[in-house]
Structure formats: C-alpha cells, structure tokens
Amino acid sequence: MAVFNLNINGKNREIDVDPTTPLLWVLRDHLNLVGTKYGCGIAQCGACTVHLDDVAVRSCMMPVSSISNQKVTTIEGLSENGDHPVQKAWLEVDTAQCGYCQTGQIMTAAALLKKNSNPSDEQIEMAMNGNICRCGTYLRIKESVKKAADMMK
Amino acid sequence: MTLIQTSFNRRSFLKTSALAGGGILISFSWLAGCQPAVNEELLTLPEEWYSLNGFLKIGENGVVTIYCPNPEFGQGVKTSMPMIVAEELDIDWKKVIVEQAPFNTEIYKRQLSGGSQSIRQGWSSLRMAGASARQMLKEAAAQAWGVPVEEITTEEGMLFHKPTEKTAGYGEMASAAANIEVPKEVALKDVKDFKIVGTSRKNVNGKDIVTGKPMFSMDYNKEGMLIAMIVHPPAFGKKFKSFDDAAVKSMPGIKDVFTIKLYNDSYEKSMFDTATFTELVAIVGNSTWEVMNAKKAINVEWEDFDSYKETWGGFGGTRQVDVPSGLESSEDHYKEMESYSNTSAKVARKDGNPEEAFKNAAKIIERTYSAPFLAHNTMEPMNCFAEVTDDHAQLAGPLQAPEFLENTLSARLGMPLDKIDIEMTRMGGGFGRRAYSHYMIEAALISQKAKAPVKLMYTREDDMTYGIYRPTYHAKYRAAFDENNNLTAFHVNAGGIPESPLHANRFPAGAIDNYLAEQWAIDSNITIGAFRAPRSNFIAGAEQSFLDEIAEELGKDPIDFRLELLERAISNPVGERNDYDAARYAGVLELVKEKSGWNKETDANIHRGVSAYFCHNSYAAHVLEVKFTNGKLEIPKVTTAIDCGIVVNPDAAANMAQGAVVDGIGNALFGQLSLKNGKPDQNNFDRYKMIRFSEAPKEIDVHFVKNEIDPTGMGEPPFPPVFGAVANALYKATGKRHLNQPFFPDIEVLG
Numbered sequence: 001m002a003v004f005n006l007n008i009n010g011k012n013r014e015i016d017v018d019p020t021t022p023l024l025w026v027l028r029d030h031l032n033l034v035g036t037k038y039g040c041g042i043a044q045c046g047a048c049t050v051h052l053d054d055v056a057v058r059s060c061m062m063p064v065s066s067i068s069n070q071k072v073t074t075i076e077g078l079s080e081n082g083d084h085p086v087q088k089a090w091l092e093v094d095t096a097q098c099g100y101c102q103t104g105q106i107m108t109a110a111a112l113l114k115k116n117s118n119p120s121d122e123q124i125e126m127a128m129n130g131n132i133c134r135c136g137t138y139l140r141i142k143e144s145v146k147k148a149a150d151m152m153k
Numbered sequence: 154m155t156l157i158q159t160s161f162n163r164r165s166f167l168k169t170s171a172l173a174g175g176g177i178l179i180s181f182s183w184l185a186g187c188q189p190a191v192n193e194e195l196l197t198l199p200e201e202w203y204s205l206n207g208f209l210k211i212g213e214n215g216v217v218t219i220y221c222p223n224p225e226f227g228q229g230v231k232t233s234m235p236m237i238v239a240e241e242l243d244i245d246w247k248k249v250i251v252e253q254a255p256f257n258t259e260i261y262k263r264q265l266s267g268g269s270q271s272i273r274q275g276w277s278s279l280r281m282a283g284a285s286a287r288q289m290l291k292e293a294a295a296q297a298w299g300v301p302v303e304e305i306t307t308e309e310g311m312l313f314h315k316p317t318e319k320t321a322g323y324g325e326m327a328s329a330a331a332n333i334e335v336p337k338e339v340a341l342k343d344v345k346d347f348k349i350v351g352t353s354r355k356n357v358n359g360k361d362i363v364t365g366k367p368m369f370s371m372d373y374n375k376e377g378m379l380i381a382m383i384v385h386p387p388a389f390g391k392k393f394k395s396f397d398d399a400a401v402k403s404m405p406g407i408k409d410v411f412t413i414k415l416y417n418d419s420y421e422k423s424m425f426d427t428a429t430f431t432e433l434v435a436i437v438g439n440s441t442w443e444v445m446n447a448k449k450a451i452n453v454e455w456e457d458f459d460s461y462k463e464t465w466g467g468f469g470g471t472r473q474v475d476v477p478s479g480l481e482s483s484e485d486h487y488k489e490m491e492s493y494s495n496t497s498a499k500v501a502r503k504d505g506n507p508e509e510a511f512k513n514a515a516k517i518i519e520r521t522y523s524a525p526f527l528a529h530n531t532m533e534p535m536n537c538f539a540e541v542t543d544d545h546a547q548l549a550g551p552l553q554a555p556e557f558l559e560n561t562l563s564a565r566l567g568m569p570l571d572k573i574d575i576e577m578t579r580m581g582g583g584f585g586r587r588a589y590s591h592y593m594i595e596a597a598l599i600s601q602k603a604k605a606p607v608k609l610m611y612t613r614e615d616d617m618t619y620g621i622y623r624p625t626y627h628a629k630y631r632a633a634f635d636e637n638n639n640l641t642a643f644h645v646n647a648g649g650i651p652e653s654p655l656h657a658n659r660f661p662a663g664a665i666d667n668y669l670a671e672q673w674a675i676d677s678n679i680t681i682g683a684f685r686a687p688r689s690n691f692i693a694g695a696e697q698s699f700l701d702e703i704a705e706e707l708g709k710d711p712i713d714f715r716l717e718l719l720e721r722a723i724s725n726p727v728g729e730r731n732d733y734d735a736a737r738y739a740g741v742l743e744l745v746k747e748k749s750g751w752n753k754e755t756d757a758n759i760h761r762g763v764s765a766y767f768c769h770n771s772y773a774a775h776v777l778e779v780k781f782t783n784g785k786l787e788i789p790k791v792t793t794a795i796d797c798g799i800v801v802n803p804d805a806a807a808n809m810a811q812g813a814v815v816d817g818i819g820n821a822l823f824g825q826l827s828l829k830n831g832k833p834d835q836n837n838f839d840r841y842k843m844i845r846f847s848e849a850p851k852e853i854d855v856h857f858v859k860n861e862i863d864p865t866g867m868g869e870p871p872f873p874p875v876f877g878a879v880a881n882a883l884y885k886a887t888g889k890r891h892l893n894q895p896f897f898p899d900i901e902v903l904g
Contacts, residue, residue: 001405017440017442018405018442018443018446020442021440021442022442025440025441025442028372028441029380029440029441029442030440032374033365034365034367034371034372034374035364035365035366035367036365037369037371037532037533037581038371038441038534038610039532039533039534039613039838040613040837040838041445041612041613041837042613042837042838042839044837044838044839045532045838045843047532074365075364075365076364076365082360082363082364087363087364090359090362090363091355091359091360091363094353094355094356094359094804094805094808095808096227096356096359096362096363097227097228097229097808097809097812098225098226098227098531098532098533098579098580098581098582098583099227099358099361099362099368099579099581100369100531100532100533100581100582101532101581102362102363103362103363103365106363121851124846125846125847126847128846129845129846129847130845131846132532132838132843132845133532134530134531134532134582134584134816134843135227135582135812135816136811136812136813136814136815136816136819136844136849137808137811137812137815138815138845138846138849139811139815139849139850139851139852139853140808140811141846142846
C-alpha cells in the first residue's frame with residue numbers, strides 16, 4: 001500500500017492503495033465516483049474513459065502510481081450542473097438507451113471537442129471508434145457531438 | 154369511448170397504500186439514481202402523497218408519481234409505460250415523476266422485460282390504472298361540489314364542472330379520491346384523443362445518465378459491503394475438482410475463499426434456471442482490484458464431467474434433458490449439423506405434395522446457411538448485490554425477470570418469499586441474457602456464507618466465457634421450379650445446437666402450395682439462452698437471403714416477388730395455421746419501398762438489399778445500401794419500416810430500431826463465439842469483434858406504419874431482418890452470396 005495525492009475534479013484526494021490499482025477502481029471503490037464504468041478491463045471498450053489533463057484516457061489499465069500531478073476529470077466533474085454542451089446535446093438528441101457506456105462516450109466526445117471544435121464526420125468516427133455502444137446508438141452520438149460543437153461556437 | 158372492467162381489487166389497492174405510506178419504497182432506494190426521475194427540474198415535491206392505486210400517487214400540489222412496473226434495460230419502458238398511465242390519467246407530463254416500481258407481482262403482475270411484450274401486455278393494465286384514478290378524482294370532485302359525476306370533465310390535471318364553473322386541480326381532490334371506492338368499470342380515451350401516447354418524450358433518466366449518477370447495481374456501495382468474484386471452469390464439459398487457496402488467503406484485502414453450489418441435489422429446474430457451472434469458487438475481499446488479483450493467483454483444479462440427465466419443470470410440464478460429456482469444438486459442430494440435417498429431421502409442417510413437386514422439378518436450387526454461437530456482451534457485466542442474514546435477504550441486480558428465479562432463490566436459501574426483497578436496477582443492457590439470473594443466486598449464497606453484504610461482480614472474461622449463448626444454427630433451403638420457371642415447392646430443413654430455429658408457420662408458409670418444414674436439434678453441454686429475437690435472429694436472415702435468390706431465379710424484383718407471395722397468402726392462403734397477418738407484412742414492404750426510393754436509380758457504387766420479417770407480433774422491413782470504397786465496406790443508409798401498432802414514444806422507438814439495425818449489421822458481419830476443446834476462443838473485446846462507430850451506417854431512416862392497432866413488440870422485430878438485408882446488399886455489390894455468418898470473420902479487431 002502507498003499513499004497517493006490525486007487531483008480529481010479540482011479537489012485534492014488522498015488515498016492509500018496498492019500502487020498497481022488502476023485509476024478506475026480507485027475512482028469507483030475508494031472515492032465512490034461510480035460514473036466511470038467497468039466494461040472490459042483491457043482498454044478496448046471505452047466505458048472507463050476519463051480525462052487526464054483534458055486528454056481522454058482509459059482508466060481501467062492506468063495504475064494509480066503512474067499519475068503524478070496531472071488533473072483527473074471524471075464525468076462527475078465535467079460540469080458543475082450537468083450542463084456541459086456535450087451533456088446538453090446528449091439530452092436534446094435523447095441519445096442513450098441503456099446508458100451504461102454513455103459516460104465514457106461523453107468523456108471521449110468532450111475531449112475531442114476541446115482539441116477540435118469543429119470536427120468532420122470522419123474525425124468524429126475516428127475519435128469515437130474506441131468506445132463500444134452495445135445498444136447501437138452511434139448515429140445519435142454523432143448527432144450529439146455535432147450539436148455540442150454548434151453550441152460551443 | 155371504450156368501457157373496460159378494472160382488475161384492481163381493494164386488497165391490491167390497500168396493500169399499495171401501505172407500501173407507499175410505510176416508506177418501504179424509500180428504504181429500498183439505496184442509489185441516488187433510484188431517486189425519482191423528475192421531468193421538470195423545478196418541480197416542487199408535495200408534502201403529502203395520496204395513492205390511488207399501485208401505479209400512481211398524487212401530491213396535494215398536483216404532482217404525480219407514476220411507477221414503472223417493468224425493469225429498464227435500454228428499451229425505454231421506464232418512460233413509455235408511465236406515458237400510458239399519464240395519458241389515461243389526463244395529466245400534464247411535466248408534472249409527472251417516474252419511479253421504478255418495487256418488485257411485487259401481486260400488484261404489478263408481469264414485471265419482466267423480455268419477448269418485446271412490456272408494452273403489448275401492459276397496455277390494458279396501464280391504461281386502466283390511469284383511467285380508474287381519473288374516475289376516482291372525478292367522483293371526489295362530484296361529491297365535493299354536489300354535482301353529477303357525468304358532468305365532470307378533466308384536462309391536463311384539472312377537473313371542471315362547466316355548468317357551475319367550478320374547477321380544481323387533481324392535487325386538491327387527491328386526498329378525497331384516495332378514499333373513493335375503486336370503480337368497477339372505467340372509460341378509456343379514444344386513440345384520436347391521445348395527447349401523450351404517440352408524441353416523443355425524452356428518457357426520464359436522461360440527466361442521470363449523462364451526469365454519471367449511480368443507477369446500475371454495479372454502482373452499488375454500502376457500508377461494510379465486500380466485493381465478491383467467482384472462478385468458473387475454463388471450458389464447457391469441465392467441473393470443479395479442488396482448489397488451493399494458500400497463496401491467496403494472505404493476499405491483501407482478501408477475507409474469504411470458498412466454494413458454492415448453486416442448487417441442492419435433486420433440485421428440479423424451471424425454465425430460466427439455466428446455469429452453466431453449478432459449483433464455483435468464490436473469493437471475497439475488500440476491493441475489486443484486490444479480489445481480481447487473488448482471482449489471478451488462485452490455483453483451481455478442474456475435471457471433465459460425465460454425461461448426465463437433469464429434470465426441468467416449468468412451461469409444458471416436466472422433461473428430461475441429456476447433458477453430454479466432452480469438450481466440444483465449433484469445427485465439429487458444423488460437421489455434426491450438416492450430418493443431422495441429412496439424417497435426423499422431423500416434419501414440422503407439410504402442405505400439398507412437396508416430394509412430388511421436387512421429383513418433377515425442372516430445376517432445384519439448394520442453399521445451406523449457418524451461424525455461430527453469440528455472446529450477449531451486455532456492456533455492464535453480470536453482477537448482483539446481496540445481503541442475506543438469518544431472517545432476511547435483500548437483493549439488487551440487473552434482472553430482466555426476477556419472478557422466474559425468486560422461487561429458486563427461496564428454495565436454495567430455505568427462506569420464504571416474504572423474507573426476500575428483490576430490487577430491479579437499471580440494466581446496462583440485457584438482450585435476453587439477464588432473464589437467466591443465476592448470478593443473483595450466487596450473490597445470495599456468497600453473502601450468506603461470508604455473513605456480509607456483498608457485491609458479486611463478473612469480469613468481462615467471466616461473463617463472455619460463461620455460456621447462455623445464442624445457439625449455433627444451420628438451415629438448408631430448397632426451391633423447385635417447373636419447366637416454365639414457376640416456383641412449385643419450398644423446403645426448409647433447420648436445426649441447431651441445442652435447439653432448432655424453425656418457425657414452421659411463418660411466411661412463406663401459407664403462400665406456397667407445396668411446402669415442407671423440417672427440424673432437428675443436437676444435445677450439447679454449451680448452455681444457451683434467449684438472445685434478442687430468439688430463433689428468428691438466425692432463420693430470418695437465411696430465409697430472406699433464399700427468397701432473394703428465388704426472386705433472381707424468377708427474374709423478379711425482390712420486393713415485388715415477396716408482395717406476390719403475400720397477395721397469395723391474403724387472397725387464398727395455403728393451410729390454416731399461418732401465424733402472421735399477410736396484409737400487415739405487405740404493408741411494411743410497401744412502406745419501405747416508398748421511403749427508400751426503391752424504384753429510383755441509385756449511384757452506380759451503391760448496392761441495395763431488401764429483407765422483411767414478422768416476429769413478436771410485429772412486422773419490420775429494411776432496405777440496406779452498401780458501397781465499397783478502396784475495398785472497405787461502407788453502409789451509407791438503411792431505410793426501415795415497422796408496423797408495431799400504436800407507437801407510444803416514437804423518437805425512442807426509432808432510437809431502438811436504429812440500435813437494432815446497428816446490432817444486426819455487427820452480428821451479421823463480425824459476431825462470433827467459437828469454441829475449441831470446450832474453451833471459447835474469445836473472452837474479451839480484443840478478440841470478440843463488436844461493431845464500432847466507423848462501421849455503423851451513416852444514416853438510418855425509420856418509418857412507422859400509422860394505425861390504431863394496440864401496440865405489439867418493438868425491441869426485437871427490427872433485428873432479425875437486418876441479416877438478410879446485409880447479405881442481399883453484399884450480393885448485389887460483390888456477386889457473392891454470403892451464406893455463413895459472420896460474413897467477415899477475419900476482420901481486424903480495433904481497440
């Protein structure tokens with residue numbers, strides 16, 4: 001066990017865990033931030049996506065010891081009141097079905113728009129290709145990303 | 154106006170009142186996400202609630218809570234079922250709060266999500282719940298105002314007596330209405346007067362989803378709760394022998410390691426008791442990562458089991474099932490299926506004299522189709538919370554149909570049902586898999602043994618290699634033509650491991666004079682379960698591909714050919730057991746033909762395939778476009794037509810149809826769970842190819858047939874015909890018929 005000081009959603013959080021513990025389980029088990037989901041554990045499905053200094057990363061294979069002073073943002077910290085343009089667009093398009101993968105999708109989309117405020121269809125597809133939606137809401141996700149881009153203009 | 158008999162009795166009413174008043178619902182709601190889904194953020198909660206029946210309660214300020222009886226797994230029932238209640242109650246949807254109802258089949262009857270039946274089978278009771286409450290409010294107003302109840306009208310949560318110009322909100326009359334006798338008969342609205350049903354309303358949990366609120370049982374956390382995981386045999390045909398926990402017991406965070414047995418010896422299983430591995434190793438510890446590490450370190454020995462028989466009860470009486478021993482492989486499965494199709498088929502339906510027609514045929518075409526096992530791969534792996542003490546069991550999990558397993562649980566724990574409380578959490582996907590909730594029994598047994606509340610979690614690998622798959626199937630089709638190139642006979646021979654996919658009385662049965670349908674099945678130790686549109690999800694693709702070939706052989710347009718057959722089934726049907734409505738079937742083909750611009754020329758690079766199917770009481774057709782750009786497949790557009798009667802929530806239904814199209818394309822092109830020596834070749838998404846963003850169609854245009862028929866299935870019907878549409882479009886593009894699913898098995902998996 002070792003003590004780590006993490007900057008999560010703008011707050012300093014001190015945790016005492018096995019250094020190999022992936023960030024996903026630190027968030028879910030130790031900090032009760034359960035909006036970040038477990039889907040595969042091998043960085044293949046994207047359900048566990050969070051931001052590390054505004055870049056989308058898979059938290060399920062990222063040992064907590066590999067994070068130094070980067071800022072971690074989870075779905076719970078993406079916006080104060082759930083009103084990030086991406087979240088608003090997701091609601092307007094009524095994108096979700098079961099909803100399980102959607103927080104990961106939203107985090108990937110938010111990171112994309114931070115980097116590229118006006119992505120083409122192809123750029124959206126490329127950026128989102130690592131996030132599986134078993135319900136098949138891909139078209140609505142694409143529509144939501146475009147709507148969010150418009151809102152951010 | 155329709156008058157219906159209400160089926161609420163005083164008992165269920167009182168019991169519900171007690172539930173609502175006793176705070177049980179609140180104490181059960183342990184997740185923030187299980188808090189009411191509020192449509193209007195600024196809605197003020199009332200100080201008092203008055204229950205009018207098990208489905209709804211009204212606050213003194215006019216806010217209404219509606220309980221959704223069935224569990225939500227992405228199909229949208231948590232929005233659409235309450236919409237039906239709200240419609241008949243005649244309330245402004247903005248004043249509605251939705252909650253998941255407690256699991257209580259005495260009040261709610263059919264509390265299961267499966268078979269696309271939630272709306273169809275809930276339609277009457279949901280309307281009755283709203284209408285009878287509205288009648289009670291009218292009675293209360295009539296008494297308060299001293300006027301005849303017939304003169305009272307309602308509109309969006311308001312009561313009116315026009316002659317005296319009296320008005321009141323529902324909230325003002327709720328207290329009095331709660332004491333009114335439940336009416337014996339109530340009036341329902343005419344479909345043309347609907348204001349909520351048939352209009353698009355957004356997911357009542359949308360905000361919770363996009364903000365990551367805990368609402369899945371995977372998210373459950375409770376003081377003192379331990380994490381549990383299981384270790385199951387690595388292959389079908391294997392069982393537990395022994396384990397050595399020496400290396401594991403002292404690992405950090407590990408509390409206990411033991412085995413559990415899912416059933417008592419001689420337990421007679423019922424329909425949804427399917428469990429692949431009945432003796433498991435359980436590891437219990439403080440945190441997920443610690444338990445995962447112990448799971449990797451533990452040394453478990455497995456051994457081959459001998460063949461055995463088991464007894465199954467349930468629907469259709471008691472039956473014996475043979476479970477063979479051995480380590481099975483997909484390669485052998487395909488050979489066995491080919492062999493059985495030639496030797497073991499039994500006639501399921503015969504019209505006319507197909508043997509004679511084939512004997513006299515000038516030409517016969519024959520094609521064989523096959524498909525692999527499929528894993529459901531719900532994004533939220535199997536899991537369940539359990540807290541079992543000496544005199545009570547509390548369960549919470551992603552459960553499509555807890556009513557199928559509650560008796561099993563009761564028998565296994567030796568605890569009467571009234572001591573067991575089950576909460577149905579929002580499911581991260583279901584697709585049929587969560588009707589088989591062996592994991593609920595496992596969680597309960599682990600909690601009982603560990604003497605602690607536990608959350609049992611399957612890893613993705615545990616989940617994907619557990620079984621309860623879509624079966625592997627095989628179908629041989631033959632068509633006979635006379636010397637004038639008329640279709641004279643049709644023969645389907647279908648089977649699978651371990652069940653046949655045949656629906657002998659569906660189209661084209663009823664449309665062809667000489668028709669033969671045969672089936673067979675092969676025993677296996679690979680477990681199977683319902684998978685979105687069971688059986689149909691294979692046989693539709695095979696049949697619709699074959700019809701495409703017949704149309705081509707006849708030199709006919711594939712839609713016109715189907716319509717001709719359907720015309721025969723309408724005007725002069727063959728046989729009497731045809732289980733589809735040929736006119737509605739033709740209706741979706743006509744609609745998809747129009748909406749897809751079927752008769753218009755397309756870009757030379759774009760190739761189209763058509764397919765249609767009937768299942769789960771509904772009709773669906775697709776026209777799917779493909780094009781190849783530098784050898785890469787692209788699906789520019791899919792046009793979909795559906796007849797599922799009245800569409801309760803059109804945009805949400807379109808979303809589900811779009812999802813079914815994407816799901817169908819993914820499984821047609823890539824889906825595959827193959828086995829070697831009993832062991833699945835795929836155990837996670839690095840090897841199991843799921844359809845991804847870039848492979849989805851660029852556009853899916855969904856159209857519904859407009860009619861006033863009571864709603865029929867919606868979640869499953871659009872799925873089966875996708876496979877045939879993909880195959881038929883690919884043929885147009887490549888000249889090659891794709892007979893064996895998945896069509897592109899070797900495609901690279903992208904992470």
